Amino acid sequence: MQFDFSAIWDAIPILLEGAKLTLWISVLGLIGGITIGLLIGLARSYSNWLSNHIALVFIEVIRGTPIVVQVMFIYFALPMILRIFTYIRIDPLTAAIVTIMINSGAYIAEITRGAVLSIHKGFHQAGLALGLSKCDTLRYVIMPLALRRMLPPLGNQWIVSIKDTSLFMVIGVAELTRQGEEIIAGNFRAMEIWSTVAVMYLMITLTLSYILRCLERRLKII
Template sequence: MNVESKYIWESLPLLLQGMEMTLLISLSGLFGGFIIGLLAGTCRALGGRLSKTISLIFVELIRGTPIMVQVMFIYFALPMALPARIDPITAAIATIVINSGAYIAEITRGAILSINKGFKEASMAMGLSQRGTLWYVIMPLALRRMIPALGNQWIISIKDTSLFIVIGVAELTRQGQEIIAGNFRALEVWTAVALMYLMVTLCLSLLLKQLEKRIHIL
């Protein structure tokens, strides 16, 4: 079968729409996941017994189940319990939020625990409270150490959005499938889809490397 580039160019507008949706879902989900992960990770590292237990249960539950099961539960099972309909995009974003949140919680915990105890002791000696030490000394250092891992998590979330084809979200993979249903040019379309994912993830990887060089992590 010959590869005809004209089918790639004809498919490009719809594929770009799909990529826009992919980036929207991954960015929105990662933002929510960052907030949840920051709270859960801080609780795991510095919280009391109850908060540590709750955070641990959340992290292990999400990390121990496939993201496909999570989106199916949110989109199909949860509306039966509420009862309320959840639209596909909301379900997709919510899935990325809880999924990335669990992994970011572990990233946060590791970053906090990696900070030298001398910083905490010095800040306490200068009269800062435990809360002040956490937010003005520990967290800024931890956040800088988290940047590479957060970037990697964004790349993972971008690729995970392809699974939302099962609930009809018009992301990049879904758009590719719809185009193939019309022109039957699977080779050209899937090649274009793969290249678009590759270009986005490579660009993000290069940006992360530049960011790591510019930020001196203590």
């Protein structure tokens, strides 16, 4: 079987559209995940017993279940549960973005907790000694330091999320992997198309890794 480069050239425009959607889902998911992760992570670090354990249950449930099960639950099961109160339908793209938000949020929560607790308690005491409240000390002293330490694992989480989007083909989201599958269904050139899909994922992740390394050097993160 000969490698047919013409099949690749014909598929590139469609695969690029899929790659754009893959990045769009990952970016929106990471933004939401950071928001969720910061709230849950801070609840694990500084809140009362009840909030701490609610946050812990959220983290363990999300990290303990596969992301493909989570997206299937959100897309198929959640509308049936909510239909008891009101009719609602969740489209595939929304389900994919919400799943990435929730899934990455659980991991970012632990990243946040680790970064916050790694800051020496002397900084907290110094903020209080300067007359800052506990909230202001956390906001202006602890979090700026913690965010610098969070950058490398956040970058890694973004790359993981990009690869996780490939699983959303199960609900029909037209991301990169789904587009590749549909092209193969039409031309039966699996070797060429899957090779191209793999190279495109690799180009995306290597580019992001390079950008993140430059940012880490710029911020002098050790």
